[in-house]
């Protein structure tokens with residue numbers, strides 16, 4: 001199949017690998033053309049675009065940008081407008097999972113986490129809003145169950161994700177009725193390098209379904225919210241029930 005002028009367009013941030021890449025592939029399978037945003041993972045982003053373009057010609061492109069920079073959201077939205085003149089879905093997936101140890105925390109470290117995880121999704125949503133409004137599109141923010149349940153050693157990360165939940169609900173009101181805004185809150189899906197075996201086992205002991213989820217579980221939740229025409233302002237936990245555990 002080749003590229004269609006009428007194909008819906010999705011922009012997924014941090015889409016070169018892991019959950020973002022899985023989400024990009026799942027949206028592509030639904031018929032979306034994909035703009036793969038990445039930062040340092042250029043080779044993985046190019047390989048993903050090539051594999052999607054092999055399935056459907058001209059259906060994927062890449063854009064490299066550092067979301068810690070203030071002008072990045074406007075730059076990304078301009079590039080999408082120039083390439084596609086349309087946007088149907090924005091998935092704010094990119095994130096840093098940095099610890100914030102009490103004895104090593106400083107203002108620049110705090111600011112960097114909030115800039116990438118909270119400021120960038122907010123301003124990217126605003127920058128993309130005219131394109132999204134024109135197509136009655138949607139935004140899906142990827143948060144974390146730790147936006148509600150604290151995780152020791154990660155207060156700054158938890159605060160950024162709690163802020164993103166607030167932004168999800170606020171923009172759902174402010175961009176209605178044209179644009180729906182929802183979130184997916186993953187539980188344990190792919191371990192971070194910092195999570196050793198003991199911590200992994202403890203996490204699974206606190207997860208009612210007693211296993212970690214698959215990237216596909218997150219991708220399918222995004223696909224659902226992308227098309228859930230009467231759902232806005234919702235945060236969907238995809239966490240094996242971990243938000244219930246004490």
Ligand SMILES: NC(=O)c1ccc[n+]([C@@H]2O[C@H](COP(=O)([O-])OP(=O)(O)OC[C@H]3O[C@@H](n4cnc5c(N)ncnc54)[C@H](OP(=O)(O)O)[C@@H]3O)[C@@H](O)[C@H]2O)c1
Nearest residue numbers: 014018019038039040041066067093094095144186189190
């Ligand atoms: N993994 C899990 O189990 C889990 C659990 C709860 C919540 N989540 C949430 O789910 C989402 C995806 O998780 P993940 O583990 O796949 O994420 P990840 O691997 O930690 O990060 C995703 C991408 O974010 C991009 N990124 C980081 N800093 C950036 C910057 N300054 N500018 C632009 N992009 C930047 C990176 O792109 P490059 O590689 O191109 O630099 C990275 O590949 C995140 O929002 C995360 O908080 C994940």
